[in-house]
Amino acid sequence: MVEYKQLSDDIRATGTVDINERLLSYVQVRFPGYIRKVFANATYQYVHKGEPLFTIYSPDLVATQQEYLLARQNQKAMSASTIDGVADGAATLSTAAEQRLQQWDIPESEIAKLKESGKPVTDLTINSPVEGYITERNALPNMYAEPSTKLYTVADLSRVWVYAQVFQNDIGRIRPGDAAQIIVDSYPGRVFSGQIEEILPQVDMTTRTVRVRLAMANPGLKLKPGMFVNVDLKTNLGRQLVVPASAVFQSGARQLVFLNHGNGSLEPKEITIGPRVGDDFVVLKGLKPHESIVTSASFLIDSESQLQAAAGSFVPPPQGAGGTASTAKVPAAVQTNVDFATDPNPPQKGNNIFRVKLTGADGTPTTGADITVTFYMAAMPAMGMAAMNTSTKLIDKGNGMYEGSGSLSSGGTYQVTVSARKNGQVIATKQLRVNATGGM
Secondary structure, eight states, X not given: OOXXXXXXXXXXXXXXXXXXXXXXXXXXXXXXXXXEEESOOSTTOEEOTTOEEEEEEOHHXXXXXXXXXXXXXXXXXXXXOOSTTHHHHHHHHHHHHHHHHHHTXXXXXXXXXXXXXXSOOSEEEEEOSSOEEEEEEOOOTTOEEOTTOOOEEEEOOSEEEEEEEEEGGGGGGOOTTOEEEEEOTTSTTOEEEEEEEEEEEEEOTTTOEEEEEEEEEOGGGOSOTTOEEEEEEEEEEEEEEEEEGGGOEEETTEEEEEEEEETXXXXXXXXXXXXXXXXXXXXXXXXXXXXOBOSOOTTTOOSHHHHIIIIISOOXXXXXXXXXXXXXXXXXXXXXXXXXXXXXXXXXXEEEEEEEEEEOTXXXXXXXXXXXXXXXXXXXXXXTBOOEEEEEEEEEEETTEEEEEEEESSOEEEEEEEEEEETTEEEEEEEEEEEEBSOO
């Protein structure tokens, strides 16, 4: 029975660990100067927030400090002045000099030391603004640094990104926020959990995959940037109408199932399918819940010629003809003999003449029948060829002979079905293989 199911599925992919760009920090100075001592002197050295990185001497910084000290002295000297504006002007100069130091990102502790000692700091210590690993280092002793110089890059690896390579056919089944798990060969049995953060808007033309960014916690810093991982994406497809995968017969661009009407009566039905989930296919169109279908059609369809007979030349049995019908009700004309010929023989690519001779079991010519000849060739996707299906109706020439012309668009092996009807009933069918000449 066709039924609804609550579906969830896993999408398997591979991925690579990368640094979380949102946790990257640069270390730069806001004034030009000369680096003196370097404390953080190795790439991938771990630094804590507030830990000293290097010292720098800046003539501009020293001059600003001297201006600040002089402004403070003038402020003290002018604070007792009775002349309007003198005391306020001295205070303004002192405040402006202090604000300049703050804009240069001089730590408050250094400004406090400057106020206390009354002497400018020549070698200023620059501390790390964040905690993490140094992934890039350009600070060297005696190097001249400008505000545009990137001295350090510090990365916090407590959380990382994983870029999964997901095939484009699976992209429609996932969305940001879905759960994800990764497994690393380095840690057997260990599962790292996270979620999909972003589906990047580009397809790799070589692999036909899309990069999917996962946000993962990194306890113990087990996940190293550049590490290869196996990814398991958890998808929830909701409640869907499904059929067993074995029930779907795929022929080129069509998908068929066989409806079971009981008493051995089967009807081919074209459907539209969605993704495969485990042993089931999601049905998008063509079936309704509680319809009975054949779960395996291999006993009914032995070759593509039988598929053509079932799906292309399928004729419903007469009313009342089922498994319980007696053999006496089967028309005796089913024993009609069919002889098929072509001109030229074998047929060729292009126009041909098809001839059929119908005779009864006793050799008597059968006249007044409707004859249809159908040529069918399955699709060949590797060669870019679609399925070919050509039907020709033949004209009664008398004395049991029928003739008609038809055109074949290609050479090759065809499944040929000859169907004869008389008085609305099938009186004979014949299937055979014919090799046509002329090339593709």
